[in-house]
Amino acid sequence: MLSIKDFSEMAHLSAQTLRYYHAEGLLVPARTDERTGYRSYTFAQIEEAMLITVLRQAGLGVKQVRSALGEPDVASALLREHTARIRRQREEQDEAIRTARDLLAAPPEPSLRRVPAMTVVSKPAPVTPLGRDRQEWDRTEAVLEAAAEDLIEAVESCGATPVGPPWRVLAPGAALAGEGPFWLVRIAVAGNAATVPALPSDAEVLECGPGEELFIAMPGRNSMAKYCTAVGRLLAHPIDGAFPDVARLRHTVRDGGVEFSAPIRRAG
Secondary structure (H helix, E strand, O other): OEEHHHHHHHHOOOHHHHHHHHHOOOOOOOEEOOOOOOEEEOOOHHHHHHHHHHHHHOOOOHHHHHHHHHOHHHHHHHHHHHHHHHHHHHHHHHHHHHHHHHHHHOOOOOEEEEEOOEEEEEEEOOOOOOOOOHHHHHHHHHHHHHHHHHHHHHHHHOOOOEEEEEEEEEOOOOOOOOOOOOEEEEEEEOOOOOOOOOOOOOOEEEEEOOEEEEEEEEEOOOOHHHHHHHHHHHHHOOOOOEEEOHHHOEEEEEOOEEEEEEEEEEOO
16 A cells, blocks of 8 residues: 555645545545544556546546546547637637737727718628627627628528628617617628619618728727727727717628728718
8 A cells, every 4th residue: 555645756646636636536545544534545546646637637627537537438528528628718819819919019090981882781680688798799799790691691692792791780779779689780782772682571771872981900809898999999089070970880890800980970
């Protein structure tokens, strides 16, 4: 039998960790003195300790390790799920690093541009939460991305030709509405209202005249913080005799980031 001190040195696990694993039923000593609480281990248990260490280093929690050891048939499935989760986390970290580099290298600044007249197809998105926390915002983003893809498919299936990427805007009065839809998805199409083929009943064709808009591009995935930052930057940007109408802010998701643009309203 090995004392806890000797076993600790051989397994490279501290005595405190061994006591914790014992309490969790993960690595139970071969013998425990009921009077003194003295723990003893067998040499064969070093292999078990080694496997536990490897699984823990891979990032599995104690409960997951216990399941993997107690049910070898589910161990592979646990590792696959854990691997997929780690990859997603790594992708998010890589994206966050790229976004941080972009933001530090060149903080986003608003720019003014002319917008040509366009024919726009607008369609309500499914009811989505407003995004008051990260989880709610991410769910909303997923719904809006799917709604934009559905809009493109509907437009193309009717014979219309999309021009540029889709975008989303808050539905009029969304901030005051008790229930959705809170968002509209839109896309510009070739031609005019008279030439656009028949569309789904919940879609609307709009004729938008030329104008100006103030826009700002934020790197990385969309978030409430980026949305609020964009609104603040747009409102703070000086324009003589005019202001950006952020109530009609467009969100256009592009490769590597999201663009926020607000139409310009000039006095008089």
